[in-house]
Amino acid sequence: MSWRALPAARVDEAARALLGWRLTANGVTVRLTETEAYSGLGADPASHAHRGRTDRNAVMFGPAGRLYVYQIYGMYFCANVVCGEDGVAAAALLRAGAVIDGVDLARERRPSARTDAVLANGPGKLMQVLGLDRAANDTPLFGGGPASLAPPDTPAGPVSAGPRVGVTSAHDVPWRFWITGDPTVSAYRRHSPRRRPSSGTP
DNA sequence: TGGTAGATGGGG
DNA sequence: CCCATCTACCAG
Numbered sequence: 246m247s248w249r250a251l252p253a254a255r256v257d258e259a260a261r262a263l264l265g266w267r268l269t270a271n272g273v274t275v276r277l278t279e280t281e282a283y284s285g286l287g288a289d290p291a292s293h294a295h296r297g298r299t300d301r302n303a304v305m306f307g308p309a310g311r312l313y314v315y316q317i318y319g320m321y322f323c324a325n326v327v328c329g330e331d332g333v334a335a336a337a338l339l340r341a342g343a344v345i346d347g348v349d350l351a352r353e354r355r356p357s358a359r360t361d362a363v364l365a366n367g368p369g370k371l372m373q374v375l376g377l378d379r380a381a382n383d384t385p386l387f388g389g390g391p392a393s394l395a396p397p398d399t400p401a402g403p404v405s406a407g408p409r410v411g412v413t414s415a416h417d418v419p420w421r422f423w424i425t426g427d428p429t430v431s432a433y434r435r436h437s438p439r440r441r442p443s444s445g446t447p
Numbered sequence: 448t449g450g451t452a453g454a455t456g457g458g459g
Numbered sequence: 460c461c462c463a464t465c466t467a468c469c470a471g
Contacts, residue, residue, distance in 0.1 A: 281463070291463075293458095301458065319455030321464050338463060357466070369464050411463050450469085458461085 257282040259328040260337035261422045265401030268342065270392035271376035272350050275342030275365050279423040279430045281409045283325070285334035291412040294334035304383045305334040312392060314372075314382040321369035322378050326386065326394070340410070340421070341366045343429040344374060362428040407433065 260282035268275050285294025285305060293302040293315070304313040304327060313325040313336050329335030342365045344351045351364050351374040358364045365371040372378065377392060384390035403425040408416045410433060423430040 283463075293463080296459085299458080315463085316457070317462065318464050319457070323463060325463090340463085367464070409463070413462095448471090452466105452468090454464105454466090456462105 256284050256328050256335040256337065257420050257422075259326075259335070260420065261404055261406075263326060263337050263339075264404060264422060264424055265397030265399070267345065267395045267398065268339070268375065268386075268392060269346070269395065270381075273347035273354075273375050274345050275371065275374065276345050276397075277339060277342045278427045279341035279421070281338040281340055281422070282328075282420040283336050283338060285336075289418075290414045291409060291418075292334065298334070302334065305336045307331060307383070309335075310386050310394075312381050312384045312386060312390070314377065314379055316379055317369070322372045323368040324372055324377065324381065324392075338368060339371055340368050341423070341429055341431045342371055342374075343427070364429075366429050367431045 260280040263277055263280050266277050268277060283289060283292040285292035287295055289295050294305045298306055301315060304311060307327055308331040309328050311327045313327050314322055316322050323338060325336035325338050327336050344361060344364050348361060352358065354373050354376060355364055355370060365374045375392065381391050384392065386392060386394040401424055405423055405425045406419040407421050408419060409421045
């Protein structure tokens with residue numbers, strides 16, 4: 246588990262090293278094809294932890310090898326693998342994967358997926374396919390938890406890097422990693438400014 | 448094929 | 460008010 250020992254300062258290397266690892270939960274296994282690094286050391290304004298420790302991001306500050314799960318837009322969940330040393334905030338967001346086992350179950354959980362390649366090509370979709378939600382937060386990935394992580398059975402192959410998705414700041418930081426050419430990698434969308442909801446009353 | 452409205456809840 | 464999102468629907 247080489248990525249486990251990587252210090253938080255190299256959370257980008259940890260995120261990259263997670264590509265190809267297999268995540269299993271509730272009868273479905275995905276091979277990770279896309280990740281993003283978040284450090285929260287104060288130099289990373291995109292991180293949930295960059296303003297310091299709160300109830301929500303506390304898990305990011307804990308020991309490596311656990312899941313940091315948060316809810317977004319009121320209805321979806323995203324999962325991170327906590328990295329780095331205990332006491333330092335660092336995590337790798339799991340953005341996409343290829344379903345390599347339990348495909349039928351995955352299809353049932355995501356009936357809107359038109360092809361198997363898009364079953365888990367996004368962080369929210371990945372969680373739906375695995376049947377995980379906030380209950381998986383602060384849960385160990387190596388023994389005893391609802392989700393488990395296993396080393397790659399095949400080499401990840403060439404890796405590409407670029408700016409993180411949905412992040413308004415730090416566009417110059419190439420901390421999104423994906424397996425080059427993999428069809429299950431999420432479609433990159435440049436952050437589009439949300440339509441101004443018109444200030445004040447009409 | 449690309450833009451976007453709306454769903455929906457919690458954080459700061 | 461902001462979102463580390465997704466789907467459906469629309470125009471061309």
